Amino acid sequence: MENPFTHEYFMKKALQEAEIAFEKGEVPVGAIIVVENKVIARTHNLTELLNDVTAHAEMQAITSAANFLGGKYLKDCTLYVTLEPCQMCAGALYWSQISKIVFGARDENRGFMKMGTKLHPKTEVIQGILEQQCSELMLRFFASKRK
Numbered sequence: 001m002e003n004p005f006t007h008e009y010f011m012k013k014a015l016q017e018a019e020i021a022f023e024k025g026e027v028p029v030g031a032i033i034v035v036e037n038k039v040i041a042r043t044h045n046l047t048e049l050l051n052d053v054t055a056h057a058e059m060q061a062i063t064s065a066a067n068f069l070g071g072k073y074l075k076d077c078t079l080y081v082t083l084e085p086c087q088m089c090a091g092a093l094y095w096s097q098i099s100k101i102v103f104g105a106r107d108e109n110r111g112f113m114k115m116g117t118k119l120h121p122k123t124e125v126i127q128g129i130l131e132q133q134c135s136e137l138m139l140r141f142f143a144s145k146r147k
Contacts, residue, residue: 005037007080007102007126007129008129008130010032010034010039010078010080010102011080011082011102011104011129011130011134012130013030013032013039013042013080014030014031014032014080014081014082014104015030015082015104015130015133015134015137016030017030017031017032017042017043017044017057017082018030018044018057018082018134018137019137020044021044021045021046021057022137022140022141024044024048024049025048026044026045026046026047026048026049027045027047027138027141028044028045028082028137028138028141029044029045029056029057029058029081029082029083030043030044030057030081030082031043031044031057031058031060031061031079031080031081031082032061032079032080033061033062033064033065033074033077033078033079033080033098034077034078034080035065035069035076035077035078036076040064040065040068040069040077041060041061041062041064041065041068042061042064043057043060043061043064044057044060045057045060046060054088056085056086056088056089057081057082058079058081058085058089058092058093059088059089059092061079061081062074062092062093062096062098065077066096072095072096073096073097074096074097074098074099075097075098075099076099077098077099077100078098078099078100078101078102079093079098079100079101079102080102080103080129081101081102081103081104082103082104082105082130082134082137083103083104083105083107083111083134083138084103084105084106084107084111084112084113084127085101085103085111085112086107086110086111086112086115087110087112087115087117089112090112090115090117090118090119091117093119093120093123094117094118094119094120094123095120096120097120097122097123098120098123099122099123099124100123100124100125100126101119101123101124101125101126102125102126102127102129103125103126103127103129103134104127104128104129104130104131104133104134104135105131105134105135105138106127106128106131
């Protein structure tokens with residue numbers, strides 16, 4: 001039997017979080033953290049609501065997952081996020097020692113790869129999962145802000 005827990009399956013859950021952010025007027029980035037095919041953290045950007053530039057989806061997910069696990073390290077965990085993490089989030093992910101980061105759309109201007117930010121040497125990165133859907137949501141959000 002085929003494993004239903006694919007990268008696409010979990011990225012769809014992150015996209016659901018991004019849609020919630022969109023509806024709240026937040027930049028539509030959603031993130032979940034998974035361990036052993038179980039979602040242990042589910043969140044989205046909260047920078048507007050909390051009036052906090054550090055309240056990115058990834059930062060919220062790291063805190064939630066660490067609380068769930070009862071420790072600060074996210075070994076054996078996978079972050080699914082709709083947009084490539086920025087350097088701030090990549091730095092926090094470095095310190096969390098997360099095992100894997102899976103993201104949808106690249107952030108050509110502020111993403112950690114463009115900025116040259118390093119991740120933990122044991123962190124695996126997979127990019128481009130549901131990239132079109134993730135990109136379209138961002139484009140739709142910023143188009144609505146320009147009207």
